[in-house]
Amino acid sequence: MNLITLSSPHHTQSTGVNKVMLQVLMALVPGIVALCLFFSPIYLFNLLIGCSTALAVEALILRLRRCPVAFHLRDLSALVTAVLLVISMPPLIPWWITVLAVSCALLLGKHLYGGLGFNPFNPAMVAFALMIVSFPVPMTTLWLAPNSGLDFASALQIVLGQTLLPDGISSATPLDYYKTQVGRLTATEIYQSELFFGIWPAGWIWVSLAYLVGGLFLLYKKVFSWHAPLGLLVGLAVLALIFGLDPDSNTPLHLHLLAGSAIVGAFFIVTDPVSGATSRLGKFIFGFGVGCLAYVIRTWGSYPDAIAFAVLLMNFAAPFIDHYSKPRTYGHSTRHQGYK
Amino acid sequence: MNAFSPAPNTQVWPLIGGVEPKENKQQSNGLSIGYLPLPPFLVLPVNQHIGVAAEPLVAVGDQVLKGQLIASSSGKISACLHAPTSGKVVAIEPRPVPHASGLDSLAIIIEPDQQDQWREQEPWPNWQQRSSEELLARLSESGIVGLGGAGFPTASKLSIDQQIHTLVVNGTECEPYITADDLIMRERAAQILAGVAIMAKLLQVKQVLIGIEDNKPEAIAAMRAALEHYQGPEAVIKTFPTKYPSGGEKQLIWILTGQEVPSGRLPADLGMVCVNVGTAAAVQQCIVDDHPLISRITTLTGQVLAQPRNYELLIGTPIVWLLAQLGVTQAERIIMGGPMMGEPLANPQSPVVKTCNCLLLPTQQELPLPPSASPCIRCGFCDDVCPASLLPQQLYYHARSRNLEGLAQQHLFDCIECGACAYVCPSSIPLVQYYRYGKGEIRQEQQQQAKSERAKVRFENRQARLAQESAEKEAKRKARAEAAAKAQAAKAAGDNSAIDQVIKAAQAKSAAAAATKAEGPDLEALKSAVEQAKNKLMMAEERLAKAEQEMPENAAAFRTARDKFAEKLAKAEANWQKAQQETKT
């Protein structure tokens, strides 16, 4: 009898990174469906471009790094990055910006640091920030108003750069619109805009709710714990409540939570394990920080939506948070904190 | 317990972290404990416990009886070994043993004579009348070790000097597949409680806490029923939800008492001792029946076996023979223990040892081999399940980069190697392997350090000794030099004054004496001698005073000189007066 001797445990919950990533992708489906329904199915084309770029670039880099290509491609992390990036960008964004963004995410955001697991920053957010800094106009103006009536073929032509953008098609996001108008108009006047449906951000509310469904599914599946998402929502909500009580002078709470990328950020971005904090307390602090910073940048900064910058800033702080949020080990009377 | 006693406190504290792997217990807990015929030979390693190996007492060719002591414990933490059946010692040589190192170790091999004849036994049905010393003496001869898997000699555990108030009895059996303790509790609850009473008496405890996971209702019922007839300090059965690793000693103490064993300390520091239910039953057998530890209950399970079941096996039964009895001739893996913490068996020729609570023979479908590891994605699943609240991925990170300082800082040594983290890791990283490696490296480093520390101390001692020797030499040399200098100074002082004058005085004296002899006492001469002596004395006094101020170390010489002048003056005066009287007469 020749026996196999492997060290314990001999039993594993055979999850696999790809299973986790697959669940994340599945959880994004409702959000993507909502985007297609309420804005434009062009998102599907963008996703196609983004995902193929991701696979190609990832394979190429793995090849160059002399890593087993198929083994690493199977973890699906590149696809998750690409999808997150595409759904964060405006729908009418030129195809080459999508290609560039996804390539930057994988190259500069991930493999430059040693690949999956070693990147200090969220790759999708690195690329998003790079794009918004490099191409501020397309990245902020190519949004669509909900139910704009733009059909897939014309959208495709715009994305492929074959037609110029017809006037009156693109629009700002409700969050951006509210921010720019709030000084001049009262809240009731702002809500008259076609971007709103009652006091709710038309279209966006369904997208946010769809993301929420996906996020709760992941929570239920224990893909992540509730700490980081709740941290973000609490951070954003607390500041929005303190400063935004008067809807005539500041963006109100429900728009902060539902009109922008707060929900997708809470459930799909700050939950990125690699670049976040690790302990439960740390995750909450990390999320809370993102929420606060997002509010600050949205309100007093020049970018309408700020989850990406907030996440990147908190990524910087993650190792620090980790050092000060370690749990108390069994049998120790105090928590160990700090670097030494 | 009577009907009026207050309801026992059955509060439990929830396990921190933990996982819920598939239990897989129903395969083996359906049948009662089974028995097998005597094997053709028995292999008895002399070290089946934590501590020093036992010392063989028999020689090849000796005839031994069942229960006869064949190797005695040596040292404080050690356990005896007994012949599991009567027969002949056919060899004492290194044999493969179930140990992680995979190395052979010394074993006594007995060929049974099929008589199964007991040595003389002295049962103590009324053990309550025996003194603690007697009980402990019998226990330390019993060869009992912790049967839950750790193998710590029970007598050593029970003979600590610390004050113990609580005896924790571990019937948790949280590892999947294993049902040995379950069956013992079902079938031998009364024995367990008698053993508990014996240990409670030895330790003088105030209470007994019995912890059982709620997935063993039959065992709990049996123990509850047996508790009716139990006599001893207050005993409470606490049940709690099934979660791995509730049965870890530290975890169980937390669950039952809400207290944590301080890092690096033992439960005894909290006034607690923790024993396994199987151990308790063995203690009863040893004390009451004079039946040393020669067999144990082992779960034989896994889909490779046609009928998983618990068996009472003689210690030393060769595993390969055992499996053949059950119709198994081929296996891919044999795990000694459960799927979470069990050790893989390298050689099926190894025997069943005292710590072998389970032999698991899984098929590939049942427990697939882990896929190759992918990078850690810092998902934190491992943090959530660690029962010690460690950060397993940080430990992994430090172990990978061999950062021993970081490992110690992250409390690596509080890791109980339960494997919960590796169980949930989506990247299939063999985390526990890294921690074992890290612990090994740190221990080695510490040994190395201790060694070099000792060498350093030795070197420093030698340096200090040499330095002291040379300092002493130097001091002696200085002292000699000083003495010489003093003598020199004294001589110098004497040359110029004292000695010179002594000579002169002597001359004066002899001159005076001559004068007296020649023409009778020359009064004038004698008188001037007195004057001279007076002058000299005065000068000597002056010099002494000066010397006392300026060079006190040489004053002694001047004092001697002064005394001499004073003497001479007295003599001169005496001579003068004598001469005066002579002239008068």
Ligand code: SF4
């Ligand atoms: S479970 Fe595995 S992949 Fe996840 S953080 Fe822990 S070690 Fe890393």
Ligand code: SF4
């Ligand atoms: S093996 Fe160690 S680090 Fe992993 S869960 Fe168990 S105690 Fe925690």
